[in-house]
Amino acid sequence: MRIVLLGAPGSGKGTQAKLMVEKLNIPHISTGDLLRGAIAAKTELGLAAKEVMDRGDLVSDEIVLGMLKDRVTQDDAENGFILDGFPRNVAQAEMLENLLSELDMALDHALLIQVDPDEVVARIAKRAEIEGRTDDTEEVVRNRLNVYAQQTAPVADFYQEQDIVTEILGKGSIEDVQARIQAILRF
Ligand code: B4P
Numbered sequence: 001m002r003i004v005l006l007g008a009p010g011s012g013k014g015t016q017a018k019l020m021v022e023k024l025n026i027p028h029i030s031t032g033d034l035l036r037g038a039i040a041a042k043t044e045l046g047l048a049a050k051e052v053m054d055r056g057d058l059v060s061d062e063i064v065l066g067m068l069k070d071r072v073t074q075d076d077a078e079n080g081f082i083l084d085g086f087p088r089n090v091a092q093a094e095m096l097e098n099l100l101s102e103l104d105m106a107l108d109h110a111l112l113i114q115v116d117p118d119e120v121v122a123r124i125a126k127r128a129e130i131e132g133r134t135d136d137t138e139e140v141v142r143n144r145l146n147v148y149a150q151q152t153a154p155v156a157d158f159y160q161e162q163d164i165v166t167e168i169l170g171k172g173s174i175e176d177v178q179a180r181i182q183a184i185l186r187f
Contacts, residue, residue, distance in 0.1 A: 007113030
């Protein structure tokens, strides 16, 4: 099964993907995690990405696509994957479409996790206390929400045209949201 998770920053994409992996036995591919890995390893790509991420803006499509291509062509992704944080704009959605068609693959589902902006800000403030991510300050989170509204929300329309979008209510406990996803995907 090939799944894309869509939703605002802090909507719980990463949280839900980790729970789905246990049941579906396919890898969770998070472009945010891949980028944070490159930053931690202090690679050239990581250093370039850090500045952009610290502002809450999007890293260049070329960098992210290169990383993604390496990851989806690994053996463990042969039977499917859960993409979290990609695509982040319509250009990336088109690039993904081309990449998958080259590999003779197609997406099965785009799940759009819907959470109110106030809830997002509260969740990320809590995460900031625990993890201390440099892009989790209130000012940067507000910019990330603007970037989401302008660049990422149209990705849902892109997949709506392919009739693969399902909206998931992201409110409630982590387990409640997971139960809604499992009911949709029937696993
Ligand atoms: P991401 O790493 O994708 O970060 P995110 O949007 O904050 O995460 P997510 O929605 O997964 O929230 P989570 O489950 O953690 O992106 C970070 C940056 O990387 C971007 O700003 C950008 O610069 C760059 N980037 C990434 N991908 C890119 C791309 N494709 N192109 C260009 N740039 C890219 O949940 C958040 C918090 O809420 C957690 O603390 C969690 O515990 C809590 N939570 C989750 N569900 C909850 C619930 N039901 N109730 C209460 N709390 C909950």
